[in-house]
Amino acid sequence: PEIAARVEEISGLKVPLDDLSFEVTDSFHYYNAGAAYNTTEKKIRVYKNTIPPLLSQQTLKTILGHELMHHSQFSIGQFKQIVEDESVKNLRRFIDRLVEGDATWVEYKLEQFYPLDFLSKVSLFRRRTELEYAGFFRGISGMTNPYGLGKRRIDALVAAGGRAAVNHLYQAELQEIVKNFSDLIMEKSVTFDERVILQFLKCNI
Numbered sequence: 293p294e295i296a297a298r299v300e301e302i303s304g305l306k307v308p309l310d311d312l313s314f315e316v317t318d319s320f321h322y323y324n325a326g327a328a329y330n331t332t333e334k335k336i337r338v339y340k341n342t343i344p345p346l347l348s349q350q351t352l353k354t355i356l357g358h359e360l361m362h363h364s365q366f367s368i369g370q371f372k373q374i375v376e377d378e379s380v381k382n383l384r385r386f387i388d389r390l391v392e393g394d395a396t397w398v399e400y401k402l403e404q405f406y407p408l409d410f411l412s413k414v415s416l417f418r419r420r421t422e423l424e425y426a427g428f429f430r431g432i433s434g435m436t437n438p439y440g441l442g443k444r445r446i447d448a449l450v451a452a453g454g455r456a457a458v459n460h461l462y463q464a465e466l467q468e469i470v471k472n473f474s475d476l477i478m479e480k481s482v483t484f485d486e487r488v489i490l491q492f493l494k495c496n497i
Contacts, residue, residue: 295402299357302401303394304455305364307463312363316340326355329362331375334364351412356401365391371462380466388471390461393442397450400443444481445473 313335316381326343327491336359343352366372374380375387405423408416449457449472 294315295353296358296360298402299360299364299398303361303364303398304459307359307360307364308367308368311367312336314338326352329357329359329366331362331366331372333362334366336360347415348409348412350406351376351416353406354399354402354408357402358395361395361398365394365462374466374469377466383466383470386470387466387475389442389478390469391442391443392439393444393446393473394458396439396443397446402457416447441478441481442473445477448481 293309296309299305299307310332313333315335316338318340326347327336327338329406338356375391380387392422399482446458461472
């Protein structure tokens with residue numbers, strides 16, 4: 293409840309807890325985040341074997357906040373319908389940029405309540421670097437990683453119109469989401485210096 297209240301305070305969205313369940317498991321998960329949200333089961337699973345060994349309990353709360361934000365997002369009826377619409381699968385990358393970008397934005401903002409200690413910073417360095425910069429790389433599917441670049445877009449929306457500019461999108465039509473998280477806008481979020489470095493490394497953005 294404490295973390296959910298913080299997520300609500302930061303995001304301006306409701307985090308309903310009455311239909312949410314938690315599970316702690318020793319099984320492995322393909323993504324080493326420590327936790328994951330299942331939209332169908334409305335369940336957050338904490339994967340003990342994927343939690344970095346140096347990570348503090350305080351820092352784990354920020355990761356759980358990321359997953360609580362997902363529960364909040366998918367508890368919005370209209371938005372959930374858009375996400376589950378099989379006919380728009382080819383537009384999924386735009387939705388993912390909003391979903392993961394905003395959850396990552398909240399995760400970072402939670403650090404004002406749960407500051408990262410030195411060992412947690414060391415432990416999360418690789419993951420944080422990937423979240424911030426993996427968005428520049430296109431995978432074999434042609435999709436960009438939604439976390440880092442999605443977060444940058446959320447930063448820009450909040451700077452221009454506050455959280456209302458972001459939360460409005462959860463009630464908007466799909467085309468408005470596509471417009472706000474288009475490939476062109478994502479490309480523009482890469483700075484000149486970063487482009488120079490990426491070109492030097494022969495990376496495709």
